[in-house]
Amino acid sequence: MPGTPRLGRRAFLGALGGGAAALLAPQRRRLESLLPFGGETPSASAAVPFRARLPIPEELTDSEIRIPIREAEQQILPGRKTKLWTYGGSFPGPTVRRPAGERTEVTFHHELPARVGELSVHLHGGHNRTQFDGQPGGLTKSQPLSYYCHIPRGLSPRESGNDLLLEPGARKTYVYDLMEDGRPERSAFQWYHDHRLDRTSPRSWHGLAGMWIVDDEFDASLPLPRGERDIPLMISERSFDRHNQLTNPFEDHLRPPADGIVGQSVLVNGAFMPHHHVGARRYRLRLLNVSPFRSYNVHLSNGAPMVQIATDSGLMPMPVRRNEILLGPAERAEVIVDFAGARGETVELRSSKLHVGRNVTGSRTYAGALMQFRVGSERLADRTRVPRKLRALPDWTRKAKRKPDHRWEITIGGLFKTVWQINGRTFNPAHSDAFPRLGSTVTWEVHNRTNVAHVMHLHHTDWYLLSRDGRRPPPWEDCLKDTFFVYPGERILLAGHFSDYAGKFVIHCHMLDHEDHGLMSQFQVLPAKA
Template sequence: MAAVLLSASALVAYVVGPAPEATRAYAEPVRNATIVIEEGGARKGYATPDVSVSGGGGITGGVVTVVNLDSMDHTVTSVATGADGLPVFDVRIAAGTSATVPGVDTLAAGEWAFYCKFHPGMRGVLTVEGAGGGVAPERPTFDQPLVVPPTRRGAEIRLVMRRALVRTLPDGPRTSMWTYDGTYPGPTIRRRGGRGTRVTIVNRLPREAGSMSTHLHGDHHASQHDGQPTTYLIRPGASRTYDYPLTVDGRAEPGSFFWYHDHRMDRTARNNWRGLQGMFIVTDPPLSGVRLPTGDRDVPLMISERSFRADNQLTDPFADGPEMVGHHGQMAWVGPQAPPDDATVGDTVLVNGRYAPYLDVTATRHRLRLLNSSPFSSYNLTFSDGRPFLQVGTGSGLLPKAVVRTSVLLGPGQRADVVVDFGGATGQRVVLESVPAKPGTTGDDARETAVMEFRVGDRARDPSRLPSRLPSPALVSPVPSKVSKTWTFGLHDEEHHGSFWSINGKAFDPGRVDHRARLGTVERWRFRNTSDVTHYVHIHAEQWRTLLRDGQAPPPWERGLEDTWRLEPGEEVEVAARFTDYTGPFMIHCHMLDHEDHGMMARFDVVP
């Protein structure tokens, strides 16, 4: 499904341009304004996306009221940010209630774009008319250098989970986070495919943190080393060694961009939010004819988001989270943040753990390994000057053919391996940012934000080359024509009994086996989304071939190996893999971490 992109001039806009005349004709200026959200708002958008209000305080200033008639919570959040990097206005409106947008009387005259943080495809424009106030949008000033995590290369690696103070914001105190080895992200592990690696994780977090489980996302390994959500846990004060052979069916695993993170049942979102994330790069041996950028020009970038208190410490969005209840043998959740109102969205975007960092680069080609480790948000990444990406791989290996793209859409858990040429940009500051696609197109729910800045220096010797064909890993073939298993992702809500995110109508039960696949066989699976929101489907155990997206061939950037797929409302995706090497239980789940924690996970077993 091809994304429709905004123009290059729109990529850097934080206050949008004029609305179409057909829409503006119904947006007559009034002193007060009402934003209405009707039933089905997550799909339909705001019922009144364009409203006007009188600027200024006192008796001349207008008031903006939001009326939410939907069965879901929504927000009205400004795209523009202030000097602190936070949205200029931000209000959450519970289902069936109304609220006033704070701070409207302080806004400068002009047009202010707004969106729903929980359903970013919902977008609108607030026009402040008259004199207005003194608050104007500000762009980040990119005051911190990007930090590339330390690299570990040995066959035996030891990582200690512990609380540590890390620098996230440019000023003020450091932030207390749960870390691997005292850094956020944790150390980046780099190992050649086929070279077995044992990673010992020691749990020295505060005892109240509880037991932990570390999952190497995307890798092929035994069930007991998969970071199971309820078994093989790492108790406080204890350790566990994970064995990663980095082989598939007797051959070296292809060069890949994996990442490791906590996978504890019901606590995955919380534990990732507090910092338990790191990157893992599997490298290929030298490949004939392939000369991708290396060394300092091969940069892993973990993009995530958090919210902070005034003292620079993390907020705790889980303190008043939903309460688990049981009924009819199912687990469900009740409370104001129960599904579908359980999205954890941060105000501040971080790259490798820092807000609005910059990276000094030479005017040469660079390889950027892009990872979205956010709990909920997606990013449609693009450059402020419109320069293209050359995508050479997914998170699971090289593509068969390099693909030129003007934007790269990544949801939670997804990765992309791209080459960017900064040639000809000496002296320029190029901003990597996220810009949603046009309404109604793939990527319209992406977050709108600046991400980081590249400061381009002088030219330098560049032995790399832009590849066309690539030695990508083989895709499973032949593929069965019959679908072995259909997984339906939806929302289950029983009046008076709570709600849960479901797969095939059921919430996750670690003791229930939802499917059995025989070792050595190839299976074709189908995903279906019957809910009103997009999900990101992640499968453990194998690396998969994408066959069809809504009955059509997948786009060029989805024709390599994958482990995580975007699944929009009403969409169907079919994939295939051969089950090799390992038997035992594995997981399939949504990688929007609140959805996973609140039921959207299932177990399948590979059997002899």
């Protein structure tokens, strides 16, 4: 990767004149420290931090929703617009916001060029039926080979999951009940993205991602900030050429274990280092990392604390005061920030290199600014507060065994062509490695036997972290989640309860190149015993 981030000075300072440039030398050095660019391109280096306004994606709230998947152009950097693949014509796509327990039907229309091939939409964090969970599928006419996964030939469409894919020009309606174990799902901050075999990373890179919020009565009863003070923030990163178009990092054919793609420009809600006006009161920030590989160690530039109230799977049992929060790919954290102490000032949301986890390959973080909040100078009344207690854990978490029913072992294999593996295999849509039954609560161990950190995501249900290498998790992980860091050599113990839906579901690394390069397996939920 390129070295120290730099700001292109000539266009920015040259127009100010020599005297002004000299006076602004300290500010210039500060701007250089903010920017995420490595190798400069003329358009990218002309971007000024905090000039763009933070985009807030359109909210879709109807029970029947239509979202075209199509090419679109979007203003990200100064100059030419960037061509993207999008949900609904923007990146991020529209935010779907629905009440828990109310059936929601989303029809996606594949309007991208035929060369893109089949798509598969996954609602990440949702409790979904297998046919609406975004199955990766197998080999098809448009995708006859898998370079990293061993996919048997001759599988039927049902065996491979190809019967569930969204073909070019076609429409598919995904049905989300938003129910779990006979009652409405818990409120949560989720997101949707493409999940096709071998191609999840390039599809995400091109722009196929959108946010999804599930609301419920319990969350609504709490005295938390709402409306315009409830802000979803999708953090991502991309690299651009001198014409403001996305580069193609996949041409380099990076192989395990050096297959983590990192962008040069960090974006928030699809904008380069934007700003947002806030009042001097509390706000709820919903943080989501959709970068393909990089993590962020999020904190506020003025040192103010963030009170974390929720994770991937919604509200925590109790709030946790945090000075920094490590977010791996696909992880979410919801925090309450009180801007009352920064009236008339600016506060940056930043990421730092050092964090409380192990700073190893796979968990090293971006260092620099993400966006800026401009706090109004007016004193404002604020009736919101953070309750001492939030949502209690479900009963099954207290009954979970501490001895694993099944183990998932992450390794690296291959001689001339290295691949990631789970239990000695790459992904095969016809193979399942575990067979839990509906109504059961299982305990699974995930063991990382590689020298790279991974971020493991399990479909179907929410999971409870019992231990890390035999030790109790920290307070911010003593809750339900769906995505977990697993460091080199580490063993984590997870408990999950299976309800409602039988069928095949996947477990995989959400460092997307790792997933595409074999680090995905499958379990099959069986009907309950009679």
